[in-house]
Amino acid sequence: MLNVRIDQFIWPAGIEDKVRAKHGLLREEVEEAFFHQEAKSRRIGDRYMLLSRSAGGNYIVVIFEFAARTVTVISARPMNNREKRLFRRK
Numbered sequence: 001m002l003n004v005r006i007d008q009f010i011w012p013a014g015i016e017d018k019v020r021a022k023h024g025l026l027r028e029e030v031e032e033a034f035f036h037q038e039a040k041s042r043r044i045g046d047r048y049m050l051l052s053r054s055a056g057g058n059y060i061v062v063i064f065e066f067a068a069r070t071v072t073v074i075s076a077r078p079m080n081n082r083e084k085r086l087f088r089r090k
Contacts, residue, residue: 006034007069015073023077029054030062030076040087047074051087059084 009031019025033039033052041050050062059079065072079087 004066005069006071008071010070010072012072012074015075019073019076025054025058025060025076025078029056029058030060030073033060033062034071038087051079051083053087059087 011027016027019030020027032055034050036052036054039050039052041048044063047063047065050060050064052062053059060076061079061083062076063074065074
């Protein structure tokens with residue numbers, strides 16, 4: 001995630017199951033998206049939004065909090081077409 005060291009990921013109760021059931025994304029691919037070389041993030045209030053890809057090529061949006069080198073995943077889902085266009089911009 002853009003030159004930031006991440007030591008751990010926290011998934012609050014129920015989030016991992018929701019992301020898998022509702023959006024078909026696995027924990028591993030959401031976490032690996034933070035290390036994709038073209039990952040883009042932006043601050044939205046007290047949280048952040050990550051636009052990235054998994055190693056398998058899935059385009060992913062992750063809403064998260066970041067403090068003390070720890071990412072707390074709030075939500076994750078596949079990108080919509082508008083987000084894909086934004087992500088692909090250089």
